[in-house]
Amino acid sequence: ERLADAGGDRRVAGGVLAVLRGRSDLGPGDRVRVEAAGLRPPGERPGATSAAALQRDGIAAVAVSPRLVRLATGPPRPARVLAAVRGRIAAAVGAALPPVAATLLLEISFGIHGTLPADVAAALRDAGLIHLVATSGLKVAIVIGLLTRVATLMGAGPRRRLLLLGPAVAAYVGIAGGGAAAMRSALMAGVSLLTRGSGRRVEPLALLAVTAAVLLAVEPRLSADVGFQLSFLGTLGILLLAGPIAARVPGPRWLAEPFAVTLAAQLATVPVMASTFGVLSLAGPLANAVVIPAVPAVVVLGGAGAAVAAAAPALGWPLLAAGGLMVTAIVELARVLAACPLAALHLGAWPRAWTWALLAGLGAGALGVRLGGDARRGVVVGAAAAVAAAAAVLLLLSRPDGRLHVTVLDTGGSAATLVRTADGATALVDGGSDPLRLTAALGRALPPLTRGLDLVVLTGGDRSTVAGLSGLATGYRVDAVVAPDAALGPGASGVIGELRSAGAAVVRAPSGRTWMWHATRWRLLLGPPPDTGQPAGALQVADPGGAALILGALAPPGQEELAGAQGGSLVSDLVVTPARGAVAPVLLAAARPRLLAVPSARAPRPPGDPGVPVRSTALDGSLEYAGGPAGLQPA
Structure with missing residues (x-):
């Protein structure tokens, strides 16, 4: 206010x-x-x-x-009542069970979120069971199914069932937080209950489309919500693929059907899961085939136990203890499966272009299967069409767009910047301090399937800018290295030696010398010789579409001397500060940037008011800027 x-x-x-x-x-x-x-x-x-x-x-x-x-x-109002109910349920379960079991039972039974230990969350994620701790349509469907069965045993007709189930499901969805998945499941179930007694058949695909349209009409920004995407894509996959997969899986139906449902949902949600979480669980279908049949029992034990324990803790304890044993068994199963080789694929990145390629491949594959004639020939034609369409989309989206791109990589608070010239050449300026973080950030920033860098530039020899380059040559081909013509110390010298041994040409650049590379002007500027530590400098990159000044590990005193020596020649659209935003006001006055980018593991605090928009990798992840008539702009 x-x-x-x-x-x-x-x-x-x-x-x-x-x-x-x-x-x-x-x-x-x-x-x-x-x-x-x-x-x-x-x-x-x-x-x-x-x-x-x-x-x-x-x-x-x-x-x-x-x-x-x-x-x-x-x-008093409904939201306050629901919050009080959530608190009472959480207190009752927390008093009866150990922390991990209590948190997991609350997540599965009610969608009440807590904090799981990192190793437990990782095991559930790799085993494909992490959806159990989300407010999913599965649990809402289980609650609706259980309540519908109770109402049927009571002899209630369709309208009376709806009157009984409506408030109960609304209360459960409210306690669970009312997420997109819960709302989708509740709306679809409500329509099904309304039409069940009329004799009219509800087309599931049409119902799913209408439900999505209603939710998006109420809140258009849901389209960018990961929960919304997972819920509707997963449901779409189940409707289209679960039946055909189950028909081809041998074995008892109680095992084959959960396996098919999980596999269908997982195939449909690959782009979202990969781009959001960076993990694809290969053990997921097997784990869910075992666990999903037990989830209704967990929901019943958790729900009934919490309700009884809230009034009489001693009476509710046996139910909660049984539920706790079941969730503990789920955790142990997840640990065992996650420890198996190839239980999950940990992806460094899933570029957006891969999603478009996957969608194009699936569409072309489905069309090929339909037009291919008999079953065997249709599979061959569909597979060929899918590969061709996906490859064509990847090639199309990987083409350069004629603009300078500067991406400040999110490497955990150290300096690493990727530059792509207008004709598509790639240069990595410094490498941060963490090889694993650098590899993951490069995978997200480079075009799909790119495994090479045309140039690596070192602005100095500080560990925060060179340690991340260790082992880079094992994953990427590096054509050339430009380093300052100065004594850089053992760390930088070792990295340069690794890249030279892998076939990279090494060039030493004197401070202040300008060179042209792929129609882009590059200038390496060394700071004053340090009393201690390694030399540090800055790099200016410019073309007709914009200019960037990358400060590497150059400290404010060095920045002040650089500004005094270079003056107006430092003018740039973008200044990339050293880690944590340490930038001298006199350098900002000389460079006159319109944008400031800070590689930082925490929210930055630049000294004073820089007077320009500030973005940081701590808050925004990797920061991409693209050139144009008005200079570099956030992409």
């Missing part, structure tokens, strides 16, 4: 996210005062606190180091 800062006290509109630890006494509707060191915009990094996710809830800023004071308790 009001914002008070150095600029005064004024009325504002919009939400603020304040992450508080250990505050369980607050509820929806409470009037509060948030005291914070400052406000920052939400970052672009995918996740629950990304700008896209927070904007759907009307949140415009994130409080830095917040402290909260409650001014008044909110009035």
Whole structure:
């Protein structure tokens, strides 16, 4: 409602996210005062606190180091009641079970989120069971099925069943947080219940399309929500593929059908799972074939046990203990499967172009199967069409677009920048300090299937800029290396030796010399000789579409001397600061940038007000800029 800062006290509109630890006494509707060191915009990094996710809830800023004071308790309303119910359920289950079992039972039975240990979450993810801890349509469908069976045993007709089930399902969806998957499942089930007694058949694909249209009409930004994408793509895969797969899987139906359903959903959600989580579980179909039949029992034990334990803890404990044993068995199964070789594929990246290629391949493959005639010939024609279409899309999307691209890579708070010239040549400027993070970031930033770098440029010999290049030659072909004509120390010398041994040509560049490479002007500028440590410098890259000044590991004193020596020749659209945003005001005055990019593992705090937009890898992931008539702009 009001914002008070150095600029005064004024009325504002919009939400603020304040992450508080250990505050369980607050509820929806409470009037509060948030005291914070400052406000920052939400970052672009995918996740629950990304700008896209927070904007759907009307949140415009994130409080830095917040402290909260409650001014008044909110009035009774449904959201407050649901929050109180969630708290009561969580307390009852938490008092009866160990932390891990309690958290997992709450996630599976109610969709009440908690924090699992990293090793447990990793095992569930690699085993393809991580969906159990999400608010999924599966659990809503289980609840609807159980309640429908109870209503049928009571002799209730279709309309009475709807009247009984509607409020109960709405309450469950509300307790679970009302996510896209839960809403989709509830809407589809409601329509099915309405039409069941009329004798009319509901077409599942049409119902899925209508449900998606309704949800998107109410909230268009759901289209970018990962939960929405997974829910609808997974359901679409099940409707189209589960039946044909189950018909071809040998063995008992109770095992073959869950296997087929899981495989169908996994095939349909490959692009989203790979691009969002970076993992494809190969053990998922087998794990889900074993676990899914047991999920209804877990939901019943958890739900009934929590309801009884909230009133009489001793009576609810046996039910919760049984549920705890089942979720513990699920965790152990996940550990065993995740430990198997090739249980999961850990992908460094899934570029967007791969998604388009996959969709083109699937469409062409389906058309080829239909037009191929008999079954065997149709499979051959479909496979050939799929490969040809996917390859054509990859080639088309990998072509250069005629613009300079500068990408500040997210390597965990150290300096590494990828430059792509207008004709598609690639140059890596420094490599950060972590080889694994550098490899993952390169996989996300380079065009699909690219396994080579035309040039590697070192701005100095500091460990934060060269350690990440160790072992680069085992995964990428490097054609040439440009390094300062100075003594760089053993770390940088070792990296240069590795790349030279792998076939790269090595060129030593004197400070201040300009060279042209792929119609782009490059200038390496060394700072003053350091009293201790390794030499550090800056690199200026420019073409008619824009200019960038990359400061590597050059500290503010060196930046000041560089600005005094080079003056107006440093003018650039973009300045890439050293790690954590240490940039000298006098250099900013000389370079006059319109954009500032900060490689940082934490939210940066540049000294003073730089007067230009600041983005950081800590908040936004890798930062891409593209050239054009107005210079470099965020891509």
